[in-house]
Amino acid sequence: xxxxxxxxxxxxxxxxxxxxxxxxxxxxxxxxxxxxxxxxxxxxxxxxxxxxxxxxxxxxxxxxxxxxxxxxxxxxxxxxxxxxxxxxxxxxxxxxxxxxxxxxxxxxxxxxxxxxxxxxxxxxxxxxxxxxxxxxxxxxxxxxxxxxxxxxxxxxxxxxxxxxxxxxxxxxxxxxxxxxxxxxxxxxxxxxxxxxxxxxxxxxxxxxxxxxxxxxxxxxxxxxxxxxxxxxxxxxxxxxxxxxxxxxxxxxxxxxxxxxxxxxxxxxxxxxxxxxxxxxxxxxxxxxxxxxxxxxxxxxxxxxxxxxxxxxxxxxxxxxxxxxxxxxxxxxxxx
Amino acid sequence: xxxxxxxxxxxxxxxxxxxxxxxxxxxxxxxxxxxxxxxxxxxxxxxxxxxxxxxxxxxxxxxxxxxxxxxxxxxxxxxxxxxxxxxxxxxxxxxxxxxxxxxxxxxxxxxxxxxxxxxxxxxxxxxxxxxxxxxxxxxxxxxxxxxxxxxxxxxxxxxxxxxxxxxxxxxxxxxxxxxxxxxxxxxxxxxxxxxxxxxxxxxxxxxxxxxxxxxxxxxxxxxxxxxxxxxxxxxxxxxxxxxxxxxxxxxxxxxxxxxxxxxxxxxxxxxxxxxxxxxxxxxxxxxxxxxxxxxxxxxxxxxxx
Numbered sequence: 115x116x117x118x119x120x121x122x123x124x125x126x127x128x129x130x131x132x133x134x135x136x137x138x139x140x141x142x143x144x145x146x147x148x149x150x151x152x153x154x155x156x157x158x159x160x161x162x163x164x165x166x167x168x169x170x171x172x173x174x175x176x177x178x179x180x181x182x183x184x185x186x187x188x189x190x191x192x193x194x195x196x197x198x199x200x201x202x203x204x205x206x207x208x209x210x211x212x213x214x215x216x217x218x219x220x221x222x223x224x225x226x227x228x229x230x231x232x233x234x235x236x237x238x239x240x241x242x243x244x245x246x247x248x249x250x251x252x253x254x255x256x257x258x259x260x261x262x263x264x265x266x267x268x269x270x271x272x273x274x275x276x277x278x279x280x281x282x283x284x285x286x287x288x289x290x291x292x293x294x295x296x297x298x299x300x301x302x303x304x305x306x307x308x309x310x311x312x313x314x315x316x317x318x319x320x321x322x323x324x325x326x327x328x329x330x331x332x333x334x335x336x337x338x339x340x341x342x343x344x345x346x347x348x349x350x351x352x353x354x355x356x357x358x359x360x361x362x363x364x365x366x367x368x369x370x371x372x373x374x375x376x377x378x379x380x381x382x383x384x385x386x387x388x389x390x391x392x393x394x395x396x397x398x399x400x401x402x403x404x405x406x407x408x409x410x411x412x413x414x415x416x417x418x419x420x421x422x423x424x425x426x427x428x429x430x431x432x433x434x435x436x437x438x439x440x441x442x443x444x445x446x447x448x449x
Numbered sequence: 450x451x452x453x454x455x456x457x458x459x460x461x462x463x464x465x466x467x468x469x470x471x472x473x474x475x476x477x478x479x480x481x482x483x484x485x486x487x488x489x490x491x492x493x494x495x496x497x498x499x500x501x502x503x504x505x506x507x508x509x510x511x512x513x514x515x516x517x518x519x520x521x522x523x524x525x526x527x528x529x530x531x532x533x534x535x536x537x538x539x540x541x542x543x544x545x546x547x548x549x550x551x552x553x554x555x556x557x558x559x560x561x562x563x564x565x566x567x568x569x570x571x572x573x574x575x576x577x578x579x580x581x582x583x584x585x586x587x588x589x590x591x592x593x594x595x596x597x598x599x600x601x602x603x604x605x606x607x608x609x610x611x612x613x614x615x616x617x618x619x620x621x622x623x624x625x626x627x628x629x630x631x632x633x634x635x636x637x638x639x640x641x642x643x644x645x646x647x648x649x650x651x652x653x654x655x656x657x658x659x660x661x662x663x664x665x666x667x668x669x670x671x672x673x674x675x676x677x678x679x680x681x682x683x684x685x686x687x688x689x690x691x692x693x694x695x696x697x698x699x700x701x702x703x704x705x706x707x708x709x710x711x712x713x714x715x716x717x718x719x720x721x722x723x724x725x726x727x728x729x730x731x732x733x734x735x736x737x738x739x740x741x742x743x744x745x746x747x748x749x750x751x752x753x754x
Contacts (some may be wrong), residue, residue, distance in 0.1 A: 125519070127583060129581070129585060132582060133582065133586060140595070140598065141594065144568050144596055216504065260571070265753060268480075268734065268738070269730075269734065270683065271737065272733040272734040272737050273726075273728060273729075274685045274689060274726075274729060276688075276689065276692045277708065277729060280708070280722050280726060281714065281722075281723070281726065283715065284715060284722065284723075286717045288716050288719065298522070383587075388589070390589060390590070390693070391689055394693060395712075405590055405593070409593050409597050410694075413599075417590075421587055422458070423587060425585030425587050428586075432584075432585065
């Protein structure tokens with residue numbers, strides 16, 4: 115298991131390097147010019163100096179390796195500095211956003227809490243709803259509960275999140291006026307009132323995403339439970355007189371959770387990246403919204419860094435899912 | 450435009466008994482039959498609707514703006530007085546065309562990669578690494594980036610509408626072939642061990658003939674299933690891009706674009722958001738049900754029951 119983990123880690127490094135190269139090259143083809151928004155009165159030689167300050171006169175490879183070094187070395191050191199008050203970085207060049215001229219990592223750090231709160235909470239709630247639904251649907255296959263559950267999950271799976279979001283806005287904030295349609299990130303939670311306000315504005319986006327996640331995971335849970343319920347060991351467990359509760363909730367559930375846990379782990383990166391649309395619908399100014407605005411403003415370093423962070427997360431959670439699979443299922447220990 | 454209907458009707462009319470079995474099983478799946486009916490209706494409406502309802506979807510008529518439902522405009526008009534029914538029909542054409550072409554592209558790519566990787570041991574490692582690499586890419590952000598980067602260039606080369614159409618079809622196709630490739634590769638690997646393959650090889654069948662005659666017909670069922678599911682996800686991706694404002698140009702109706710344009714006036718005219726949204730959702734739901742039914746019908750372990 116240990117060797118397997120190490121080997122997977124080592125494979126992840128070239129994967130990430132190639133992905134970073136793809137992202138870098140793709141964005142380097144961008145026709146956008148960071149100087150496009152400068153006033154016309156700025157003389158050309160000053161513009162040229164500004165380009166040099168941004169490092170744009172360097173050859174492609176130099177810029178690529180500089181970016182890689184900044185991403186993997188300088189920015190992590192910077193995080194350590196701000197956590198512990200050290201000074202490891204000194205005045206090394208950081209990744210600078212063209213749009214705001216401030217370090218990309220600082221902006222991401224500002225935006226991350228909103229995304230994590232809304233999308234992370236939605237994922238947790240989605241999983242918590244999905245598991246019991248999947249278990250009951252599989253145990254009572256073709257019952258009315260299963261029929262309704264399958265239908266609802268089919269709908270949650272098929273209806274795009276931007277439409278569920280908009281329908282919920284029409285229903286709950288235009289007609290009923292229960293919840294606000296716009297997420298106010300300037301809200302400071304310091305007393306009971308503002309906490310209630312915060313909860314009320316989180317209800318709609320969390321509901322949309324939780325429905326989407328729950329419908330996907332409950333389908334997996336149901337299928338996996340059904341596979342296991344037909345196994346011989348279930349009959350054995352019943353035959354030796356175990357109560358139905360123990361058979362289903364201990365024997366079957368533990369075995370069916372193995373693939374489901376990998377699916378849940380694989381879904382975690384989408385918490386960060388996949389909520390772009392929901393953030394746009396409810397005007398949550400999180401990571402997804404940052405990406406969209408960076409794309410529209412041609413802010414190449416920001417787009418590069420964000421896309422690459424998403425890629426790193428995907429690779430990381432693929433790895434975690436693989437290792438978890440080995441830990442949970444002794445049959446697939448890789449050594 | 451009609452690939453899906455062709456494949457579906459092939460199932461019903463093909464003389465071979467295997468497909469008749471599949472059709473018999475498929476008919477028992479209530480959801481799948483519902484999906485088939487709804488999808489056919491939507492497809493027919495979108496193909497023939499614009500000939501029956503001949504109002505130009507882009508015609509601006511400021512005197513008739515923001516009309517409610519009436520005989521002249523069954524779904525009313527938008528803020529520029531354009532007829533919503535005509536726009537929905539025209540938008541559906543584009544959305545479905547994008548969905549099917551992108552699915553076709555991803556299917557061809559996926560099947561090609563899958564067959565190559567499964568059939569040739571030398572290419573297997575390399576191709577599967579590439580597939581894994583593509584699976585590790587953050588797809589929606591990359592799609593957005595691709596659209597941003599190449600929209601201008603392609604618009605200049607092919608005109609704004611065709612250029613964006615080509616771009617979106619290619620972008621979706623290129624980012625969604627991986628699952629098909631993996632499934633096909635797995636199936637080809639098991640097929641290679643079967644006796645009929647050995648027999649075919651021992652009478653000296655050429656590799657190209659092996660692929661066309663023996664492998665492709667046998668991996669057809671997983672390809673069909675991923676084709677239906679691929680249409681659904683391609684339609685959702687296209688409408689998401691339009692919804693984020695990075696899809697087709699503003700005066701060019703697609704379902705996602707109609708929804709995006711209507712969101713600003715959601716408080717006053719919620720119906721304009723609901724209609725394209727329902728159209729997208731119904732299409733995707735019906736296609737997903739067809740895919741579910743097909744998967745059950747094509748699975749020989751379930752078919753007997």
